[in-house]
Amino acid sequence: xxxxxxxxxxxxxxxxxxxxxxxxxxxxxxxxxxxxxxxxxxxxxxxxxxxxxxxxxxxxxxxxxxxxxxxxxxxxxxxxxxxxxxxxxxxxxxxxxxxxxxxxxxxxxxxxxxxxxxxxxxxxxxxxxxxxxxxxxxxxxxxxxxxxxxxxxxxxxxxxxxxxxxxxxxxxxxxxxxxxxxxxxxxxxxxxxxxxxxxxxxxxxxxxxxxxxxxxxxxxxxxxxxxxxxxxxxxxxxxxxxxxxxxxxxxxxxxxxxxxxxxxxxxxxxxxxxxxxxxxxxxxxxxxx
Numbered sequence: 001x002x003x004x005x006x007x008x009x010x011x012x013x014x015x016x017x018x019x020x021x022x023x024x025x026x027x028x029x030x031x032x033x034x035x036x037x038x039x040x041x042x043x044x045x046x047x048x049x050x051x052x053x054x055x056x057x058x059x060x061x062x063x064x065x066x067x068x069x070x071x072x073x074x075x076x077x078x079x080x081x082x083x084x085x086x087x088x089x090x091x092x093x094x095x096x097x098x099x100x101x102x103x104x105x106x107x108x109x110x111x112x113x114x115x116x117x118x119x120x121x122x123x124x125x126x127x128x129x130x131x132x133x134x135x136x137x138x139x140x141x142x143x144x145x146x147x148x149x150x151x152x153x154x155x156x157x158x159x160x161x162x163x164x165x166x167x168x169x170x171x172x173x174x175x176x177x178x179x180x181x182x183x184x185x186x187x188x189x190x191x192x193x194x195x196x197x198x199x200x201x202x203x204x205x206x207x208x209x210x211x212x213x214x215x216x217x218x219x220x221x222x223x224x225x226x227x228x229x230x231x232x233x234x235x236x237x238x239x240x241x242x243x244x245x246x247x248x249x250x251x252x253x254x255x256x257x258x259x260x261x262x263x264x265x266x267x268x269x270x271x272x273x274x275x276x277x278x279x280x281x282x283x284x285x286x287x288x289x
Contacts, residue, residue: 032136033143036073038238041066044146057150061205061244062233068240069190073133078192080129081168081262088121088170089286097179097220097249111217114224116178116251121170124163124285138166138266147268150242151186156268160275163285164267168192171199171261177252179224181208182245188266189241196257201233203243203250210246223249 043049057063094115102113158165208216222228235241255261281288
């Protein structure tokens, strides 16, 4: 398996006073992603371009950057990922939409206790090759600076544990991701291979207010009972997708056909030192190291 490169710091972003000292490093990082990001379509370093995207992202809570990655990026990552699909941890599980344990004080059909199904396979960060384009992009200061601008944060950080930062998800026929809210404030993904049918990303924005403790049980019930309109977010291989899923209920419908849906996840935090618990790692990866 690939090893995770050593790093003297877990912080990706630098303050303005550090920019000059790290100029050489930043140039090297930039050159490493020139073959992977289509900067003609997406000039990620330009303030005017970033500003236009921020407006859209803040309005919709979702952003699809069509053709963000090059064909070489997708070809390379699909090839290296396919070689490791046999190493993936596949799980079939049920969970509530809040990704928490049930509450025995509530009825089984209460929105908090209702169970949905999720089934997928994944390879973890420590299985991503050291020289993978996924790692080059994930660790690029140019890329993370771009994300910070879109997310309106000063810094973003990798996960503290060794499994969660970069993942590749595999969804063969009939696999799905059930309705849920994210625990993190944002998600960054790239579809690498689309299924023949199905595998649709569907969501309902602004269902709950997690910061205020409003769990929106009635709206969750309506969505689970298919009594509320849902939106499908359309994207294709080469697209970069940013999504605020903490308050938006979302799912991926079952895949159909012989082609496996393959998705790369770039997982960051807006606070340092955050890692999944051992129990969460066991649930999602089948191991805790």
